[in-house]
Amino acid sequence: MKKLRVTFYPGNITTEAEEGKTILSAAISAGIQIHSSCGGEGLCGRCKVMVKSGKVITQSTGAFEFNEKKQGIYLACITTIHSDLEVEVLAQARLDERPQEQALEGKLKKLYSESEEVTPGGADLTENVYLYSPLATKIYLELTRPDLKDAISDLERIYRHIRKVKDLPLVQTSLTNIRQLGELLRDADWKITATLVQRNGALEVVLIEPGDTSGKNFGLCFDIGTTTISGQLVDLNNKNILGTKAIYNKQASFGSDVIARIIHAQESDGLEQLHLAVNQCINHVIEELTKEHKVDLNNLNCIVCAGNTTMIHLLLSIDPTYIRREPYVPTANFLPVIRAAEAGIKINPRGLLFSVPGVSSYVGGDVTAGVLACGLYKEDELSLLIDIGTNGEIVLGNKEFLISASASAGPAFEGSSVSSGMRASRGAIQKVKINPKNLEISCSVIGDVEPVGICGSGYIDLISQMLKTGLLDKGGKLSGKDCARLRSGREGREFVLFPAKDSATGTDVVITEADIENLKRSKAAIYAAATTLVKHMGLELGDIKKIFIAGGFGNYIDIDSAVNIGLLPDIDRSRFIFVGNSSLAGARSMLLSYQAFIKAEEIAKKITYCELSVEPGYMDEYMAALFFPHTDLKKFPTF
């Protein structure tokens, strides 16, 4: 095959590609992250590029306008390369934040890095709830020296000393720790630190180091979302959270939802590409956190990962094919504890990776972790957990029962697949007010800097405010009002929050009708899932005493706005509790408490699963929810 050169802008990155390959595949091999929500099917229209020079062949698709082709704009996923090319990746298609960051240089000094420090939002869920017994502990031992009267082996000598302080069975340590043990003990003059990790009711000596390193014992917890990956660095000696970072999941280049990813995994190298993408993200977050907090990777011996079932399959390189085929069976919900290195995760080479157990193909360990963090499983009263992510998961129950469902909501509330969307991080518009008289806008921006984009809570406020001020109708169409902020853009009608001159990036911050459609579908899917599940149990929304709202919104969500747009049901506001990233909070509880990990296993076994795709009424609920707030206004009496 003929090799051709493709140069991508911004960034001026050149790669080689075979003739006839798609521009998207060339971008992926060049390490350029392009949004491709549909997984390269030519359907979502996200992966737009402008071909500045060279010959391409494209296919026709509805996701693409004829006048765009005249401007040289194509969809990267269905456009093939037939000469050397120069290609501009349009802003909306860029997943990688670096170009934005470059644009900001000089304007705002290091506004944000590729992965973000996140202020964990919501109620503090873990304080004093579980017995403090971190998965990894370090103990310093001054061993007695052997002599002819006490000549037990080196390894048994260590075990003997550990048994004096730890009352748990010791399982065999690995050969790697044994091979050079003789020299290590003698060089260290019999003073060593043993790192012990709890699993399956026993202790494993995962590491033996010379000298006293017991003061340095760190762990990691991760929430591995379809769109966003969040990680936390925790000092296991004192429970302190040293830092939290979030990053977009690089797998987004292969599709925005789990279905697209599973389809991609079936291609040759597809599983390997997806696996590499997620482990690169995790390693990147670990690298940033450890650099910033000056933690040696060798002092990280434990990582707990909560994620939906597909994400965990991909993390561990397990073929996810059968998750999307009826009857929707994952390969495993309870995963073995493995060496983190087996999944390519760079912590101490002997360190262990725990996957939080899941429930079913579409209710994963992230939900188990959320239930653990919110405590639904031990309440007398009925509670509901709504986790708003790319998959929206719902759990209903109390100490007697737990039932779950899952809805494909899309990544809009995570700031992905919406034109000015971003994560809840520095520069994100998180609160919006619109003055009904003059339609002036006032915003709260995270970090009090010039706005970069809009995060989930910002979108919720914005739509609510636009509805209240008549800028938006209940069907999701922008009004014909004479307002300078309303205009026709490349993708149809749009509303401008900040013109380019007032934004941090030098580009307009807008919301388009297409964005609003995306957000409407997301909220409808989540609302319909919650109401269907409640109905399935023969209950009514009014029976529910607490509703936990979880998701990566940062530290803020306006419940009134969320009800107003029909994302949340219209019940007594005091029943809502915003808990932020409950999956990450639950994973942290497990990292800090082996008892919490055991509890999570019980929870995963206890939760039953309701498959909405075969549930009578779900589709009707969804269709009815495709309005703001709902077609049936009796359900939203406040409005």
Next chain:
Amino acid sequence: MKKLRVTFYPGNITTEAEEGKTILSAAISAGIQIHSSCGGEGLCGRCKVMVKSGKVITQSTGAFEFNEKKQGIYLACITTIHSDLEVEVLAQARLDERPQEQALEGKLKKLYSESEEVTPGGADLTENVYLYSPLATKIYLELTRPDLKDAISDLERIYRHIRKVKDLPLVQTSLTNIRQLGELLRDADWKITATLVQRNGALEVVLIEPGDTSGKNFGLCFDIGTTTISGQLVDLNNKNILGTKAIYNKQASFGSDVIARIIHAQESDGLEQLHLAVNQCINHVIEELTKEHKVDLNNLNCIVCAGNTTMIHLLLSIDPTYIRREPYVPTANFLPVIRAAEAGIKINPRGLLFSVPGVSSYVGGDVTAGVLACGLYKEDELSLLIDIGTNGEIVLGNKEFLISASASAGPAFEGSSVSSGMRASRGAIQKVKINPKNLEISCSVIGDVEPVGICGSGYIDLISQMLKTGLLDKGGKLSGKDCARLRSGREGREFVLFPAKDSATGTDVVITEADIENLKRSKAAIYAAATTLVKHMGLELGDIKKIFIAGGFGNYIDIDSAVNIGLLPDIDRSRFIFVGNSSLAGARSMLLSYQAFIKAEEIAKKITYCELSVEPGYMDEYMAALFFPHTDLKKFPTF
């Protein structure tokens, strides 16, 4: 460094070597096995080669005669290369049996292969003793298909079915088995075979295969000796021993005893070389056994290895340095169960390797296995186990106590380091009678073929008969009798059993005074160890009701001869029980019975160890035993 070419004969094998390196190191890198009992110190005089052309530099040593140098004979270990060389490896220095085999071609069709089929000798020790519960079992499962009402994960489905038939906790299976499980199950139409291995009181699913392979379930047990490695292939479904093979340990190129090996391990790459040597031997035996019995390596899921502590350290690449330094502490006596692949052993890649637990630096798992096989630990009466190997190990005890000791005996009784020595295999002289009138010799040769050499039991008979007929005096010198069989050879006086024309190899089968000296030291070390240990406990030989004699003698040892030469004490002959390779028998018991493995762990913990090197009286006992049968004839009243 200048690269020079060295060509070795027989075999015409050429290798490159750096100028100044020893001929021994060149031979090792060419894969030529040369005896080097002293580990390359120039002391033992075993590694003789004849330099046919080229320039060498050698050192002076007592182990080497001046007139040999005139013939161009040098010690390979202390002679360095200074030009291209042609080198003949003398017969006595060859460890590899292939040259001999080549010599035999045409004379006897395939007399023996590199590794030998061995008829296991001695009492059958394992019949019905331990509950039949092999370490690896296979179960065929016809799984119910998942549907929307029964959508548990693939892995949990398998576990659920296993739990119906196995009442043991299941430990997590490895990720490798999980990764492609979804496809495997569906391709196999939910009919699979699970291979389960017992360890630490739980079952591990080590393998999941499509279809019904439960009929093919094989295992291996090995005795890994300093000089000889013996392996057995066992059908785990019916306890049948399919075959047994033995091979010389290729590590002999690095020294004949464990001390020389440990010293070699401290050199750069030394540990790796020793590790490779033993795993090549094991793999070779496995290959021969599986080829011969048409067993697929994938159906081998379990291997049990018994060996002395140094051999097990080297097998697992554990630094053995501290075994030989006071206070003689091994890195580990209880080794983790590992994937056989971690030690480079080629069975099923998921198969497990169990090391039989040892007692101390010089009493290893081979002794534990021997005690298990002989049943000392459960007897009311006092018994003694004497295991005659390169290290002679002694265990004394009953159900109340067990005490052990170890003596460095050397490899003479295994047919190594003696000029016509060989293992107890086809072609070995195993019984000898000398007519006192005419000094005519009659022999029994294993396989009833022309003799190749002499094995341990043959040497015991031979010395005993030579003593009785006055051919040998009590000090170990050959008599001056006028006998055609007595002559002066290259290494001093020697006695010819078969001239070249009557032997299978076309070379003389002889015993030299040097051989006799080696054998005398071996028997003295073993006898002294046994008597010292009995004394240490305040007992006398007469108190012992059973003496188990173990060792790789094949299926025969003449107790009278062994007493006559002073190897065994002179007590009532009915108390002696010849048990052959008890280490291999014990390892086989463990392979076939998890309960036996647990029992072995108890035994290893129970056995105490008496360090003879610091035991008062041991040296005197040894010196006194350096006569045939002993300096103190009162101890041998029969003679």
